[in-house]
Amino acid sequence: MTIDHVVPVRARWLAEELLADLPQRRAHSAGVAGRAAELSAAVSRVDRDLLLCAAWLHDVGYAAAALDTGFHPLDGARLLRRLGWPPRLCALVAHHSGAAFLAQAQGVPGLAEFPDEASAVTDALASADQTAGVCGEPVFLEERLTEALGRHGASSAYGQAHLRRAPYLRAAAARVQSRLLTLAVA
Numbered sequence: 374m375t376i377d378h379v380v381p382v383r384a385r386w387l388a389e390e391l392l393a394d395l396p397q398r399r400a401h402s403a404g405v406a407g408r409a410a411e412l413s414a415a416v417s418r419v420d421r422d423l424l425l426c427a428a429w430l431h432d433v434g435y436a437a438a439a440l441d442t443g444f445h446p447l448d449g450a451r452l453l454r455r456l457g458w459p460p461r462l463c464a465l466v467a468h469h470s471g472a473a474f475l476a477q478a479q480g481v482p483g484l485a486e487f488p489d490e491a492s493a494v495t496d497a498l499a500s501a502d503q504t505a506g507v508c509g510e511p512v513f514l515e516e517r518l519t520e521a522l523g524r525h526g527a528s529s530a531y532g533q534a535h536l537r538r539a540p541y542l543r544a545a546a547a548r549v550q551s552r553l554l555t556l557a558v559a
Contacts, residue, residue, distance in 0.1 A: 380426070402432050
């Protein structure tokens with residue numbers, strides 16, 4: 374089966390099913406979807422449902438059904454591809470929140486299977502992900518970066534990637550805010 378268009382309610386259902394045994398991940402995904410809805414004016418109208426679907430599905434790679442490499446962005450993208458979701462959505466999941474920095478630090482190959490579009494949608498998805506806490510609660514970007522670094526440790530692969538990933542995430546959030554401000558002024 375191929376899914377020709379993205380429907381947020383279908384993405385929500387799938388995320389809730391796949392993450393049923395991971396309530397904290399499920400809550401985080403719901404929080405990311407809520408933040409994505411708030412930020413959706415920063416992307417074109419035709420991409421808003423895509424953004425919401427990617428927000429719901431960005432962490433499905435943590436589900437047991439997705440486990441392959443142990444790198445959740447890639448595992449989630451591959452699972453979604455097997456399930457027939459559109460290639461662009463799979464690529465957004467694969468590259469969400471600067472996943473390339475983490476893949477490089479962890480020595481995970483395979484991310485190149487999916488193109489990184491580096492767009493307003495990737496910026497909004499990263500911003501939504503990084504401003505929803507581990508239980509879905511709203512947080513500031515710097516809080517989230519500090520929490521994640523503390524959880525993983527500065528000497529971990531995450532900590533090594535943090536030096537390059539954090540500026541990327543800050544820049545993505547700034548671009549989203551700039552787009553929203555431009556719309557507010559127009």
